[in-house]
Amino acid sequence: MFFSDRTDLDLSKFKFLLKENFEPHFEYVWDRFEKSSEIYWINGAEFWSHRLGFLLSLNEKSITKRIEGHLEKRMFHLMKHKFTVNIKYDIEYLQFVELCKIRRARKEDLSHVQNYLTDMPSHVSAEKLVGIVSSFIPICFQSLDEYAQLVARKITRSARHFDLLLELEQYGCQFDRNFVITLAHDIIQSPTHNEKNCQTFFYLIKDPQIMDGLKKKYEIGNRPALLDLVNSCNFRLLEDQHMLNIKNLLELDASLAENIAGIYADKLYLRKASHKKANADRLIRLAKTFSQIGPKKILAYLSHHNRMTDIKYVLFAFPELRKLAAFV
Numbered sequence: 001m002f003f004s005d006r007t008d009l010d011l012s013k014f015k016f017l018l019k020e021n022f023e024p025h026f027e028y029v030w031d032r033f034e035k036s037s038e039i040y041w042i043n044g045a046e047f048w049s050h051r052l053g054f055l056l057s058l059n060e061k062s063i064t065k066r067i068e069g070h071l072e073k074r075m076f077h078l079m080k081h082k083f084t085v086n087i088k089y090d091i092e093y094l095q096f097v098e099l100c101k102i103r104r105a106r107k108e109d110l111s112h113v114q115n116y117l118t119d120m121p122s123h124v125s126a127e128k129l130v131g132i133v134s135s136f137i138p139i140c141f142q143s144l145d146e147y148a149q150l151v152a153r154k155i156t157r158s159a160r161h162f163d164l165l166l167e168l169e170q171y172g173c174q175f176d177r178n179f180v181i182t183l184a185h186d187i188i189q190s191p192t193h194n195e196k197n198c199q200t201f202f203y204l205i206k207d208p209q210i211m212d213g214l215k216k217k218y219e220i221g222n223r224p225a226l227l228d229l230v231n232s233c234n235f236r237l238l239e240d241q242h243m244l245n246i247k248n249l250l251e252l253d254a255s256l257a258e259n260i261a262g263i264y265a266d267k268l269y270l271r272k273a274s275h276k277k278a279n280a281d282r283l284i285r286l287a288k289t290f291s292q293i294g295p296k297k298i299l300a301y302l303s304h305h306n307r308m309t310d311i312k313y314v315l316f317a318f319p320e321l322r323k324l325a326a327f328v
Helices: 013-021 021-037 044-057 061-081 091-105 109-123 128-136 146-150 162-169 176-190 195-204 208-217 220-232 234-253 256-269 279-289 295-306 308-317 319-328
Strands: none
Touching: 013 021, 021 061, 044 061, 044 091, 061 146, 109 128, 109 146, 109 162, 109 208, 128 146, 128 162, 128 295, 146 162, 146 176, 146 256, 162 195, 162 295, 176 208, 176 220, 195 220, 208 234, 208 256, 220 234, 234 256, 234 319, 256 279, 279 295, 279 308, 295 308, 295 319, 308 319
16 A cells, blocks of 8 residues: 555455554554655655545544654654755655645644744745745645734744745735734833843834834833833843944934933943943943933933043043033
8 A cells, every 4th residue: 555656446444454453453554654655656646645545534543643743743854954845856745735635624623733834934934935835825824925924923932033024025925014013012011021022122123114103103101111121131132233222212212312321331331341441432332323312411320320430431532521520
């Protein structure tokens, strides 16, 4: 049965013979199936549709469970480790798709397959993913657009999911940006902020359309929550990409400039400086980069925290502030 591509075999007595002495017959069948799964057949789709359909029609849970586990493991390993895949030549891929077709025809639950495919953006390129997902339409998804909507719901798990959505747009795939805008707003209002959702938030607002949409939803009442989010970030995240995240925060709410500068400085001084002027240099750069913050706010912070040595460096960098030296 497994070493011939004939589809006219008489298998009517197979189930009876299998049950007659189940344990040894089951092990024999499994051994034959496992070895045959490595064979390439020219009519592979027809062959595996017939063989897998027959084996699942036996309704033996032990056989079904082992087949599903074996084919899933091979498929997932292939997708993770092979750069390009082709359903015509990669038998693991073909076998798994045929298995899913049969399970869908039997009205079985394929949510775990759907879940796996929507988690794939973390390690697969958009080009590769479009080809793979297309093989599972309409088995697991009705369209690429439906797939994109499901991926969007997982953005908080990995910012890479949003990257992929932007790439999928180049393939004609559409996703609801309003959902993502709401997601960014919800992250601000979240009762707990952690490294992952902070990273996701900053990743989302890099997109101009998401930022514009978020500005429309953002209200004065959101300020305490936004400051809590900023305070939950580590210093590296605030410094990321030449302080791009600080730039976007100030674009969202420039009135928080002094608070953001203070949080940045607090986190800066908690780090070990590489040399005695290192912290002052970073604060000077912050003041020069963002007009909303400016040198006066930096000077006020340093004065409040009695950082006399760094005050001297800041005054030297901004001569126009020297007239304030007497008040520091």
